[in-house]
Amino acid sequence: MLWRKEEPEPRPGLSVGRIVRAAIELADAEGLEGLSMRKVADRLGFTTMSLYRHVPGRDQLVDLMRDEVMGEHPELPPEREGWRARLEAIARQAWEIRRRHPWLAEVRGTRHLPGPHGVAHYDAMLATLTGTALRPSEVVAAIGLLGRFVDAEALVLVETRREEQRSGVSEQEWWGARDSLYERLDQYPALSHLWESGAWDAPEDSFEFGLRRLLDGIEALIQERDETRDETCQECGKPLEPTAPSGRPRVYCSRACQQRAYRKRKDG
Amino acid sequence: MLWRKEEPEPRPGLSVGRIVRAAIELADAEGLEGLSMRKVADRLGFTTMSLYRHVPGRDQLVDLMRDEVMGEHPELPPEREGWRARLEAIARQAWEIRRRHPWLAEVRGTRHLPGPHGVAHYDAMLATLTGTALRPSEVVAAIGLLGRFVDAEALVLVETRREEQRSGVSEQEWWGARDSLYERLDQYPALSHLWESGAWDAPEDSFEFGLRRLLDGIEALIQERDETRDETCQECGKPLEPTAPSGRPRVYCSRACQQRAYRKRKDG
DNA sequence: CCAGTCTGTATATGCCGTACACCGAGTACT
DNA sequence: AGTACTCGGTGTACGGCATATACAGACTGG
Numbered sequence: 136m137l138w139r140k141e142e143p144e145p146r147p148g149l150s151v152g153r154i155v156r157a158a159i160e161l162a163d164a165e166g167l168e169g170l171s172m173r174k175v176a177d178r179l180g181f182t183t184m185s186l187y188r189h190v191p192g193r194d195q196l197v198d199l200m201r202d203e204v205m206g207e208h209p210e211l212p213p214e215r216e217g218w219r220a221r222l223e224a225i226a227r228q229a230w231e232i233r234r235r236h237p238w239l240a241e242v243r244g245t246r247h248l249p250g251p252h253g254v255a256h257y258d259a260m261l262a263t264l265t266g267t268a269l270r271p272s273e274v275v276a277a278i279g280l281l282g283r284f285v286d287a288e289a290l291v292l293v294e295t296r297r298e299e300q301r302s303g304v305s306e307q308e309w310w311g312a313r314d315s316l317y318e319r320l321d322q323y324p325a326l327s328h329l330w331e332s333g334a335w336d337a338p339e340d341s342f343e344f345g346l347r348r349l350l351d352g353i354e355a356l357i358q359e360r361d362e363t364r365d366e367t368c369q370e371c372g373k374p375l376e377p378t379a380p381s382g383r384p385r386v387y388c389s390r391a392c393q394q395r396a397y398r399k400r401k402d403g
Numbered sequence: 404m405l406w407r408k409e410e411p412e413p414r415p416g417l418s419v420g421r422i423v424r425a426a427i428e429l430a431d432a433e434g435l436e437g438l439s440m441r442k443v444a445d446r447l448g449f450t451t452m453s454l455y456r457h458v459p460g461r462d463q464l465v466d467l468m469r470d471e472v473m474g475e476h477p478e479l480p481p482e483r484e485g486w487r488a489r490l491e492a493i494a495r496q497a498w499e500i501r502r503r504h505p506w507l508a509e510v511r512g513t514r515h516l517p518g519p520h521g522v523a524h525y526d527a528m529l530a531t532l533t534g535t536a537l538r539p540s541e542v543v544a545a546i547g548l549l550g551r552f553v554d555a556e557a558l559v560l561v562e563t564r565r566e567e568q569r570s571g572v573s574e575q576e577w578w579g580a581r582d583s584l585y586e587r588l589d590q591y592p593a594l595s596h597l598w599e600s601g602a603w604d605a606p607e608d609s610f611e612f613g614l615r616r617l618l619d620g621i622e623a624l625i626q627e628r629d630e631t632r633d634e635t636c637q638e639c640g641k642p643l644e645p646t647a648p649s650g651r652p653r654v655y656c657s658r659a660c661q662q663r664a665y666r667k668r669k670d671g
Numbered sequence: 672c673c674a675g676t677c678t679g680t681a682t683a684t685g686c687c688g689t690a691c692a693c694c695g696a697g698t699a700c701t
Numbered sequence: 702a703g704t705a706c707t708c709g710g711t712g713t714a715c716g717g718c719a720t721a722t723a724c725a726g727a728c729t730g731g
């Protein structure tokens with residue numbers, strides 16, 4: 136269903152596409168909490184239960200919404216020099232989508248079948264690091280880490296925004312009004328020292344800061360791996376031909392070795 | 404209320420402490436979603452509404468629970484050499500608490516008044532970096548980043564665990580059974596290359612991996628700042644006395660300058 | 672004795688997702 | 702032409718949630 140093709144000639148009445156789009160509008164305005172089958176149906180002028188003729192349930196609707204908005208940036212950012220610039224560009228793209236659709240970061244659960252746009256995104260991120268000296272499992276771990284970082288930052292952003300607009304009080308004002316906190320501050324040396332140093336007067340942009348730290352951390356590992364790059368076949372131990380710059384790192388010396396390793400993994 | 408003292412002689416009937424403890428047991432077993440006022444009350448043998456005589460509402464109850472469990476590790480990890488070892492130790496402690504009380508990572512919202520244990524933890528984390536060349540705002544940003552990282556990792560952990568025990572199918576099995584995914588794999592070059600390289604056969608431990616990356620990233624910034632360390636008073640520009648190793652970095656040359664800067668910030 | 676406070680209770684409102692029974696219109700087949 | 706069947710939309714209902722409100726008994730201070 137996620138990989139469905141949009142019906143070419145739109146017929147009157149409900150359709151998956153229309154439901155998904157209405158749901159996205161609603162979630163953009165009210166957040167994932169505010170997304171209910173009743174409200175989606177109202178917005179479309181149908182009864183609640185009519186939606187269930189097209190969509191199995193709320194959870195699957197959210198899956199559809201996710202993949203839909205991930206397709207809003209079909210063009211990947213332009214090719215750039217080096218893994219770092221490329222990865223940074225894609226991370227910013229993901230960040231941009233979450234700024235436009237804050238509810239995206241609020242979706243929970245680990246067993247979401249990815250749709251076409253989601254996989255494409257994931258593949259593009261993985262591609263940025265496959266040319267490096269990182270081991271395959273490290274590529275996957277690094278991309279996962281970066282993805283969770285973007286989601287986590289987006290989550291606090293949407294939460295502060297939502298609480299601000301709900302209460303009409305800005306985050307700064309709210310914390311400023313909590314006098315009781317500052318009375319006890321003296322008991323906490325690091326906290327009060329930083330407070331007096333003005334650490335909270337001009338805070339860092341937390342996405343920019345975190346992104347740089349993460350990329351630095353990944354870069355450190357790449358350098359480490361570069362120094363001890365393994366130049367022998369993972370299967371038979373023979374020396375490998377040198378990898379072309381910015382090409383995939385070679386792991387096996389021949390197709391035969393690759394297939395032997397693949398069968399090994401598959402069987403055991 | 405968060406800073407309340409436990410009543411010395413326990414009286415029969417309900418009390419904040421008893422409610423909080425019952426709620427923690429419940430959330431440990433069923434997650435934050437499964438925590439409802441009804442169930443807490445049932446567990447204690449009272450009616451739902453009786454709880455509201457002691458606790459303002461569900462949200463505040465969760466705040467109380469948070470601070471309660473943060474107090475389970477009152478002894479901070481032993482003093483270690485260097486900011487990195489100390490910060491790592493505290494991060495692991497936070498991780499440990501979230502493994503014991505997975506719902507902790509599920510708590511959403513940015514305006515939680517911190518309780519005594521929460522502030523103590525935060526102060527301890529900040530303290531690890533105040534001896535470094537980082538600027539105050541960078542210390543705060545780095546600690547925030549690390550905190551969100553721990554929460555994000557804990558969140559996916561609890562989500563997979565919960566889905567596994569709910570469905571009885573392990574995460575690996577579940578993804579393995581999604582044949583439809585692997586059919587399309589060929590269209591995604593990086594993904595299929597990594598798949599064939601066995602990147603998912605022996606995945607990295609995502610907490611360990613991420614923690615190292617983050618600490619490396621922070622270390623990179625510290626080195627950068629170390630090289631260009633500012634050795635003049637932030638207020639009057641006079642040269643500073645050298646900072647004692649592992650002491651707080653000096654920012655002002657005298658108490659007078661510090662107070663002048665403080666008043667400036669406060670007024671404008 | 673009585674007013675007031677403190678605790679626990681009972682009932683009710685308004686959300687939510689969705690199971691189930693129904694119904695009219697079209698459609699495919701005999 | 703008649704009939705069975707499917708499709709899309711409807712209406713009602715259930716069980717779960719947080720919590721507002723009104724109330725009832727017990728204890729306490731004057």
